[in-house]
Amino acid sequence: MRLNLTVNGRPREADDVWEGESLLYVLRERLGLPGSKNACEQGECGSCTVRLDGVPVCSCLVAAGQAEGREVVTVEGLADLARRRSGGGSPGEAELAPVQQAFIDAGAVQCGFCTPGLLVAADEMLERDPDPSDADIREALSGNLCRCTGYEKIMDAVRLAAARGSEGV
Amino acid sequence: MDFLRPANWEEALAAKAEHPAAVPIAGGTDVMVEINFDHRRPGHLMDLNRIAELGEWEVGEDSVRLGASVPYARIMERLRAELPGLALASHTVASPQIRNRGGVGGNLGTASPAGDAHPALLAAGAEVEAESVRGTRRIPIDAFYTGVKRNALAPDELIRAVHIKKAAGPQQFSKVGTRNAMVIAVCAFGLALHPDTRTVRTGIGSAAPTPVRALAAEEFLTAALEEGGFWDNGKIITPSLAKRFADLCAGACNPIDDVRGTAEYRRHAVGVMARRTLTWTWESYRDARRPTEGAA
Numbered sequence: 001m002r003l004n005l006t007v008n009g010r011p012r013e014a015d016d017v018w019e020g021e022s023l024l025y026v027l028r029e030r031l032g033l034p035g036s037k038n039a040c041e042q043g044e045c046g047s048c049t050v051r052l053d054g055v056p057v058c059s060c061l062v063a064a065g066q067a068e069g070r071e072v073v074t075v076e077g078l079a080d081l082a083r084r085r086s087g088g089g090s091p092g093e094a095e096l097a098p099v100q101q102a103f104i105d106a107g108a109v110q111c112g113f114c115t116p117g118l119l120v121a122a123d124e125m126l127e128r129d130p131d132p133s134d135a136d137i138r139e140a141l142s143g144n145l146c147r148c149t150g151y152e153k154i155m156d157a158v159r160l161a162a163a164r165g166s167e168g169v
Numbered sequence: 170m171d172f173l174r175p176a177n178w179e180e181a182l183a184a185k186a187e188h189p190a191a192v193p194i195a196g197g198t199d200v201m202v203e204i205n206f207d208h209r210r211p212g213h214l215m216d217l218n219r220i221a222e223l224g225e226w227e228v229g230e231d232s233v234r235l236g237a238s239v240p241y242a243r244i245m246e247r248l249r250a251e252l253p254g255l256a257l258a259s260h261t262v263a264s265p266q267i268r269n270r271g272g273v274g275g276n277l278g279t280a281s282p283a284g285d286a287h288p289a290l291l292a293a294g295a296e297v298e299a300e301s302v303r304g305t306r307r308i309p310i311d312a313f314y315t316g317v318k319r320n321a322l323a324p325d326e327l328i329r330a331v332h333i334k335k336a337a338g339p340q341q342f343s344k345v346g347t348r349n350a351m352v353i354a355v356c357a358f359g360l361a362l363h364p365d366t367r368t369v370r371t372g373i374g375s376a377a378p379t380p381v382r383a384l385a386a387e388e389f390l391t392a393a394l395e396e397g398g399f400w401d402n403g404k405i406i407t408p409s410l411a412k413r414f415a416d417l418c419a420g421a422c423n424p425i426d427d428v429r430g431t432a433e434y435r436r437h438a439v440g441v442m443a444r445r446t447l448t449w450t451w452e453s454y455r456d457a458r459r460p461t462e463g464a465a
Contacts, residue, residue: 001172019172019214020204041205043198043267044351058266061201063194065172066218121265142350143264 008077024059035075046144049117075116102161110148173215186302189324195238196270237274254289254340280320287380288359291372294334301325314379338362339453341446355430358442376422386417418443
């Protein structure tokens, strides 16, 4: 079947989509967006987290056909999304969203496999709640597993992104 | 595989009548796992996401009519006052990503004994609104679970909504697992006090082939509360009463040994959860009475 959807602000089309395949497969294998990671394929790990009409979901559990006509944001679109949110700059100007820069600065990336999902989940939480408590952060990221570092650097990164956001940096 | 995309409820019913083996998919949190792992290859997958009414709810005088696809995240946020037990249970479902997609209709359709919504529905009292082109019927929640991952739906029926009795008193939900998120219940327990009818209801998850109520425990506690005048005098529940209730709840289990826990552990844990949730709900009931006493 043919699939039409909006990904990171751009209309996209995929052909020969099998009816049983996931949105994650469409993104990675048909649309050339390998940022969302394929790990558990059962919604346990959160590595494939994307936003579907604004809501964070595991893209491995969305049937491709369910995404017809809907809006998807992946990690590849986070910088653009952040720019649109702050109302500044032209597309392609900022390299990274603030939450991405914070992950780098805090050393929250080791192997990097869980990072895209964590970034999408953390970015959405900060959009809703710019000043989260530690408990809020843990709750928002509870569906994302990291098997390298433990979570302290990741917590640091999200706190850093929140602090920079409140300073308007 | 064919992907059916009904635009409204009538189209969905017609499609289900034409293809009774079609698998409905809403949040996808159960169905897609089976497809991803090649455990299931349905001839037809039927997307229910286009049917907006399934994501809506209505708060009536005595009950809430909850659309089959209302996500757990919404129940937690919006229905905490009307459905406190189900809201608590919803909060223990998996992770934010899953709670944004999954809903009670899917939990009922899958009918796993470990589904988190079941103990809360059993304790609150609920009816499943099932519909086909032949008509609509309401299935009492007690009669809905017919076996391991089996339910009372006919092949051409779909779940449209669940009618859940609004809380008239405190409700609690408790679940045993290895961490707070992303955990399938080792066992779970729901308890609802119904001061309006002076009854109590329970729900046990993951400790029998289906979700079950602890009927003997309910009868015992309802009678004991009545005889002791507890509803009126607001006395503390005595330890012996709580222990007897807990023992009867444990006795209502018919668990198995599996990778998540042993049958013996499950029976024990259900007893502990029964005692704790009784204490919590009864304390809430007493607290709620206090301002009136102070004002009198």
